[in-house]
Amino acid sequence: MKHIVLLNPKGGCGKTTIATHLAVYASTMGLRVALADHDKQQSSLDWLKTRPKYCADIVPIAACDDEPLEGNFDVMIHDLPGLSISNQASVASTCDQLLIPIMPSPIDVKAALRLWVNLSNMGWLDKPNMKIGVIANRVKANTKYLATFDSFIERMNMPRIGSLRDTQKYIRALDAGLSLFDLPPNRVAADLAQWQPIMEWTGLFDMEDEELVGMFGLEDEIQPAEDQFVSLEEMNQETQMEEEKNEEYDY
Numbered sequence: 001m002k003h004i005v006l007l008n009p010k011g012g013c014g015k016t017t018i019a020t021h022l023a024v025y026a027s028t029m030g031l032r033v034a035l036a037d038h039d040k041q042q043s044s045l046d047w048l049k050t051r052p053k054y055c056a057d058i059v060p061i062a063a064c065d066d067e068p069l070e071g072n073f074d075v076m077i078h079d080l081p082g083l084s085i086s087n088q089a090s091v092a093s094t095c096d097q098l099l100i101p102i103m104p105s106p107i108d109v110k111a112a113l114r115l116w117v118n119l120s121n122m123g124w125l126d127k128p129n130m131k132i133g134v135i136a137n138r139v140k141a142n143t144k145y146l147a148t149f150d151s152f153i154e155r156m157n158m159p160r161i162g163s164l165r166d167t168q169k170y171i172r173a174l175d176a177g178l179s180l181f182d183l184p185p186n187r188v189a190a191d192l193a194q195w196q197p198i199m200e201w202t203g204l205f206d207m208e209d210e211e212l213v214g215m216f217g218l219e220d221e222i223q224p225a226e227d228q229f230v231s232l233e234e235m236n237q238e239t240q241m242e243e244e245k246n247e248e249y250d251y
């Protein structure tokens with residue numbers, strides 16, 4: 001079983017949002033998925049309770065209530081609370097992939113710096129069996145601070161694996177027990193494209209799967225060469241256009 005852990009002591013950076021999306025995605029792929037909520041707030045478990053019955057199956061684990069992290073699963077997604085990592089040391093022993101969402105704001109960047117130093121001091125950055133990826137979350141294109149944020153990530157040599165824009169679609173989808181992967185792909189095409197590199201990094205992305213490629217809206221673009229993928233520039237342009245249109249969807 002693969003263990004994917006969402007971690008960042010900074011509250012509200014997107015751990016639950018990304019954990020729920022990964023769980024839906026893996027489940028849609030036909031994998032047996034558990035979502036382990038380590039947070040007393042139980043946001044992931046609350047979301048699962050509101051999830052419509054027809055949606056792909058995800059097994060809840062109340063890790064916050066010491067429910068054992070066991071079962072016959074292909075992948076277990078761990079949604080950690082916004083607590084200091086010294087309280088979460090046990091996670092490191094099982095974690096295969098550590099995902100760290102960071103928001104482009106001065107407060108979040110300072111917290112991320114502290115987290116990075118702590119991870120280094122605790123030896124997590126050098127663990128051979130643990131892959132670490134950073135996701136820039138709630139990104140607002142063309143804001144002045146974004147350049148500062150980008151250069152911070154670069155200077156710290158953080159392994160950035162993707163960026164997710166700031167959009168109400170996440171809030172509306174989660175409110176209905178859904179994720180963007182449950183919505184009609186043409187309504188969320190630009191956002192699904194942003195998930196593509198993240199899924200590839202997790203190893204959950206299967207470019208051979210036609211249904212999946214359709215879900216990402218890449219039927220006409222799929223090519224083996226890397227430069228055929230949607231570029232960041234194109235993505236940003238599309239995102240900006242969409243924001244300007246300020247579309248409202250009624251789901």
Ligand SMILES: Nc1ncnc2c1ncn2[C@@H]1O[C@H](COP(=O)(O)OP(=O)(O)OP(=O)(O)O)[C@@H](O)[C@H]1O
Pocket residue numbers: 009010011012013014015016017018039041043080081082137138139164165166167168169170171174
């Ligand atoms: N890309 C995004 N665009 C818009 N809203 C987002 C995005 N990502 C997360 N949010 C919203 O930001 C808020 C905080 O996100 P989330 O609950 O996922 O963070 P968290 O790291 O799990 O927080 P906590 O540390 O409190 O558990 C939520 O209301 C969520 O819907």
Ligand SMILES: [Mg+2]
Pocket residue numbers: 015016017039043079080081
């Ligand atoms: Mg959370």
